[in-house]
Amino acid sequence: MWIKKPKRSDFRVKLSVSIVLLAMLMFSAFRLALFLFHHAAFASLGAGEVVRAFLNGMRFDLAVIALFLGPVILLFNLPVNSVRYVKTCVLVMVFELIAMASFLLADLIYFPYVKRHIAEEILQLSTHWGVILSCMFTKMLFPLLLLFVLLVIAGIFVHKIFKYRYIFDPYYAKGELIKLVVCVLFIVLGVRGHLGFGKPLGIADVYRYSSSAAAAALTLNGVFTAYQVSRKGVVDIPSDYPADKAIAYAQQLLISPQETVPDEHYPLMRQPISPRPSQDINFFIVLLKGWHPYYVDSLSGNHFGVTPVFDQIVKDGVNFTNAYAVGMPSASGFAAVLAGVPLLPGLPMLGGGLELTNFFRFPAALAEVGWDSFFVQTSRRDLYHLGTLASYLGAQNIYGKEDRKELLDYIDGATLGYDYDSLLFAAGLARRSQPRNFMGLVYTGSTQAPFGRTLEQFEKYKGDTWDDGFKNALYFADWSIGELLKKAKEEGWFDRTVFVFVADHNSGGPDSDSLYTKFRIPLVLYAPNLLKPRSVHYVVSQLDLLPTMYNLAGLNMPYTALGRDMLDDRNVQQRVALVSEGVNIGLIMQDGAIRHSRKEILSEEKLSDSFDSKKAEEILLSLDKAAYTLLKNNTWYKNEQ
Numbered sequence: 001m002w003i004k005k006p007k008r009s010d011f012r013v014k015l016s017v018s019i020v021l022l023a024m025l026m027f028s029a030f031r032l033a034l035f036l037f038h039h040a041a042f043a044s045l046g047a048g049e050v051v052r053a054f055l056n057g058m059r060f061d062l063a064v065i066a067l068f069l070g071p072v073i074l075l076f077n078l079p080v081n082s083v084r085y086v087k088t089c090v091l092v093m094v095f096e097l098i099a100m101a102s103f104l105l106a107d108l109i110y111f112p113y114v115k116r117h118i119a120e121e122i123l124q125l126s127t128h129w130g131v132i133l134s135c136m137f138t139k140m141l142f143p144l145l146l147l148f149v150l151l152v153i154a155g156i157f158v159h160k161i162f163k164y165r166y167i168f169d170p171y172y173a174k175g176e177l178i179k180l181v182v183c184v185l186f187i188v189l190g191v192r193g194h195l196g197f198g199k200p201l202g203i204a205d206v207y208r209y210s211s212s213a214a215a216a217a218l219t220l221n222g223v224f225t226a227y228q229v230s231r232k233g234v235v236d237i238p239s240d241y242p243a244d245k246a247i248a249y250a251q252q253l254l255i256s257p258q259e260t261v262p263d264e265h266y267p268l269m270r271q272p273i274s275p276r277p278s279q280d281i282n283f284f285i286v287l288l289k290g291w292h293p294y295y296v297d298s299l300s301g302n303h304f305g306v307t308p309v310f311d312q313i314v315k316d317g318v319n320f321t322n323a324y325a326v327g328m329p330s331a332s333g334f335a336a337v338l339a340g341v342p343l344l345p346g347l348p349m350l351g352g353g354l355e356l357t358n359f360f361r362f363p364a365a366l367a368e369v370g371w372d373s374f375f376v377q378t379s380r381r382d383l384y385h386l387g388t389l390a391s392y393l394g395a396q397n398i399y400g401k402e403d404r405k406e407l408l409d410y411i412d413g414a415t416l417g418y419d420y421d422s423l424l425f426a427a428g429l430a431r432r433s434q435p436r437n438f439m440g441l442v443y444t445g446s447t448q449a450p451f452g453r454t455l456e457q458f459e460k461y462k463g464d465t466w467d468d469g470f471k472n473a474l475y476f477a478d479w480s481i482g483e484l485l486k487k488a489k490e491e492g493w494f495d496r497t498v499f500v501f502v503a504d505h506n507s508g509g510p511d512s513d514s515l516y517t518k519f520r521i522p523l524v525l526y527a528p529n530l531l532k533p534r535s536v537h538y539v540v541s542q543l544d545l546l547p548t549m550y551n552l553a554g555l556n557m558p559y560t561a562l563g564r565d566m567l568d569d570r571n572v573q574q575r576v577a578l579v580s581e582g583v584n585i586g587l588i589m590q591d592g593a594i595r596h597s598r599k600e601i602l603s604e605e606k607l608s609d610s611f612d613s614k615k616a617e618e619i620l621l622s623l624d625k626a627a628y629t630l631l632k633n634n635t636w637y638k639n640e641q
Contacts, residue, residue, distance in 0.1 A: 012086075013179060016073045019093050020186075023069060026097065027061035027221055028054065030104040035218060038112050040511035042214050044603075049210075053218035056209035059193050063201050064223045066190025068096050074183040100223055107222025112511070116328075116582040117222040203228050203237070203583050214513055216583075216602075225582075237345050237583055239598040239625050246625035253574055253619065254564055262558055266638045268630060269360075271558040278369055278554040281530065282497040284430065284488075285441040286423070286481065287333060289378075289416075289448050290507030291522050295474055299522060306460060306475035309482035313501065313526045319535045320566060323523035324577035324588050325505045326542050330443075332580065333504030334386055336542035338362055338393050338441065340561025341636070344628050345583050345598070355392055357631050358639040360559040362546055363439060364394025369555065372396060372433040376426045378417035378445035386443065395441070399425065414452035416445030420480040427487040434493060439549075446477045447507070470508050498552060499526040502542060514605060515586050515593040519579045525566075539590055540566045541577040560637040562627050576616075578623050587620035596620055 031054060035042055042050070076089035107118050193201030203225055210216040247267045255261065259270040293299040298311035299321070326336040332343045339359045348354045363373040374397040381387035381400030391398050401417040404425045410418065426442045446454070451469035453459065458476040461468035481501075488494035503521035510517060523540065525531055525548075543563035551565050562578065577588040584602060586595045592611030595603040598621070604613050630636045 012077050015090070016077060016183075019069065019073070019097070020065060023065045023097060023100070024058060024061055026101055027065070027104070027223075028058070030101075030108060031057055031218065031221065034108055034111060037108070038511075041112075041513060042218055044214050044513060045218070049215050050218065052209065053215050056206075057219045057221065059209075060201065060206070060220055060224045062190045063193050064100070064221070064227060066187050067227070068100070069093055070183070070187035070190060072096065074180065074187065077179050077183055103223050103226070104221065107226075110222070111217075116217055117220055117225040206583075214603075216597075237598050239621060239628065241621040241625040243625055243629045246622040247629070249618070249622035250562075250626035253576075253623070254562065256564070256568065256570075263638055266558075266560070266630075266635050268562070268626065269558045269560045269637055272556055275556050276554045279552060280437065280496060281527075281552060282430070282433075282437055282493060283439040283500060283549055283553075284426075284497050285337065285439070285500040285502070286484075287337065287441060287443045288477075288501060288503040288522065289330070289444045289446070290470075290505060291447060291474070291477075291503040292506035292509040293520055293522055294506075294509035295471060296522055304471055306471050307478045309478045309485075310501070310522070310524075313481075313499075313524055314522075316528050316533050317499075317501075317524040317526035318531050318533065318567070320523040320525075320540045321535055321537050322539045322590070323502075323521055324519040324539070324541050324579060325503065325521045326578065327580040328505050328518075328582075330504045331386070333502070333542055334389070334443070336563075337500075337502060337545050338390070340543055340546035340559075340563055341631070342543060342562050342578055342580060342627055344580055344624060344631075345585065346628060347631055354631070355389060357634050358637045359393065360546070360561065360637045361392070361394040362549070362559075363390070363396070365550075365555060365557055365559070366437075366439050366553065367394055367396065368557070369553075370436060372436045372438040374399070374426065374429045374433075374438070374440045375443075376422050376429070376440070377401075377443040378419060378422040379415070379443075383416070390441070397429065399429075408455065411453035411455065414446065415450070416448045418452075418454065418480075419444045419446040419477045420483060423480050423484040424487060427484055427491070430488070430493055430497075431491045443504070444477060444480075446480070447473045449507075467508060495529045497527065498530060498549075500524075500545065500549070501526060502545065513603075515579060515581075515588050515595060516605065518581070519577070519586075519588065531567075536566070536569075538569070538572040539575045539577050539588055543578070558638065562623065576619055576623075578620065578627075585620060585624050587616050587623075589616055589619075592616065594620065598624070 035050070045053070072089055072092050076086065076093070080086070110118055191200055193205070203220070206216045206219050210219050251261070251267060254268065255270050258273055260273050261267060261270050263269060294302065295304055296307045296310055296314070297303055297305065298307070298314040326332045326342050329343070331349060335341045335343055339362065341354070341359060343349065343354070366373060373395045375387065375390035375395040376399045377383065377386060379401055381398060381402065383400075387398045387400060404421055406418065407421050407424060408418075422442055422444065426440050430438055430440055446452075447470060449466060449469065451473040453472070454476040458472055458479065460475055461471050485494065485499075488497060501522060501524045503523070506519070506521050512518065521542075541563060543561060544566045545563070546559070546561040547563050548566045550559055551567070564575070573590065575590070579586040579588060581595065584595055584597055587593060589611070591606075591608040592613065593605040594601050594613055594616045596617065601613060601617055
């Protein structure tokens with residue numbers, strides 16, 4: 001008589017399902033922590049939108065879980081009779097869980113600085129391990145220790161407690177095959193995110209389920225966004241706006257009546273119609289690390305008392321009260337100021353391939369007419385590849401932290417160096433450039449967290465919060481600028497120098513989802529003997545700096561920049577600021593702003609009844625498509641060499 005064998009209970013299936021559920025729970029827990037700890041970023045979402053974000057977020061969570069854990073689960077479920085093999089598979093899965101938890105933790109800490117998940121920054125991790133390690137052993141120390149303890153406990157569980165013995169029985173062969181097929185389906189469907197024949201789930205797909213940037217941020221997770229960008233090198237979100245129409249509109253917005261387009265194949269490259277005499281001036285650009293107008297009393301009306309030098313600069317300079325950064329990464333500000341180039345979604349990072357496109361190299365152009373140029377950063381030269389990129393753009397001398405000594409007896413060491421040392425070092429370079437004209441750029445770093453203590457006199461705020469640390473660092477940075485100006489006056493090159501003070505992006509300040517708050521920066525042209533002091537209230541951008549300096553210097557060769565001369569006050573109603581926010585783009589105007597996914601308007605900020613969001617959308621998509629197309633096709637600038 002045939003007797004049916006009893007159904008065999010296989011712990012591999014139970015453990016596989018348990019690990020997947022644990023991973024899903026972990027991702028949801030971090031999403032909840034993101035929502036609770038940074039609630040202001042999601043204050044605009046209704047209860048229904050929050051629930052949808054959590055539910056739809058599981059799709060993106062499952063995509064990375066299937067990608068990283070799926071193959072190991074497949075191997076784990078092979079009918080192999082080896083205790084060591086099984087323990088190894090389980091240990092790898094536990095390690096992957098801890099690694100993903102660590103990354104989610106880093107993303108949770110990073111999020112409030114830029115109000116989005118880690119994306120293109122993942123491509124530059126190798127260039128600033130010092131900053132990463134400092135953050136790990138300050139803000140992340142306790143969570144890292146907790147994760148390490150969990151890893152040790154998991155290892156003990158795998159090697160000491162877990163028992164396993166498997167004997168293959170042909171009777172169960174069909175069941176084994178079914179399990180393996182299920183594992184393969186889990187991997188394929190999980191990564192793809194749908195049952196159709198389209199592309200696998202990508203970052204842009206979030207807008208199938210989210211109607212705003214805040215909802216998209218709550219839906220996504222940092223592991224997914226970082227993987228997508230590191231895999232492609234870019235966030236690929238195509239725009240359907242017609243390229244020819246976009247370029248024609250961009251020409252209308254950017255090219256002045258005094259300029260002409262010398263080559264129709266390079267439609268945004270222009271030059272003056274009539275030759276102009278060169279000007280006997282210098283440029284000293286100070287790229288202020290993370291400065292926010294909120295902390296500058298003369299720009300905010302606050303009374304923090306940490307920017308007395310800059311407050312006087314605002315009073316005696318050309319102060320642009322409505323100035324905006326192009327993006328949040330530091331490389332965005334660098335590319336905008338020195339090359340007039342926006343770093344848009346879908347394009348590689350500067351240092352990650354974008355530099356293969358021909359740019360108008362401003363320092364190199366100045367060298368052609370006899371100017372000297374130098375680039376100094378408070379950090380080491382290789383941070384963000386900025387030293388290499390400055391050299392590519394034509395800066396003749398490149399210096400970093402390793403090229404100078406500390407000038408003061410600082411309380412703490414600083415990962416990115418100190419502004420005073422860098423600014424005084426750059427002042428020496430400016431002095432040695434005389435009598436030649438020069439263009440110098442100093443990228444400061446004292447206001448980059450984690451903040452090093454400088455001198456007792458600058459410990460004005462005694463708390464241990466980020467806000468107190470930033471204000472103390474800002475106090476020292478402000479004093480350092482004052483010492484730079486003193487040195488310039490003493491050495492005789494102050495009177496004919498235009499000092500350009502501009503932030504790379506802003507940090508801290510009021511927590512708000514408004515584009516006006518997120519991207520507003522200090523921007524002042526300070527040259528009391530050359531430029532009449534005044535406040536300018538129309539919208540300007542970092543992209544407008546290159547055309548401004550080009551005109552001030554009296555250059556005549558062709559140039560390309562996605563901006564206009566800031567000192568040209570004609571048609572100010574057409575002045576706009578294009579901004580890039582992770583996978584989104586945005587446009588800031590005098591009377592309103594929009595945030596866009598390249599498919600639809602995500603949010604609208606209306607400052608007056610005259611604001612036309614459809615008109616703003618047309619301008620935004622035109623500038624974005626024109627820049628994207630010309631940079632992608634290498635028709636941005638014609639290199640004659």
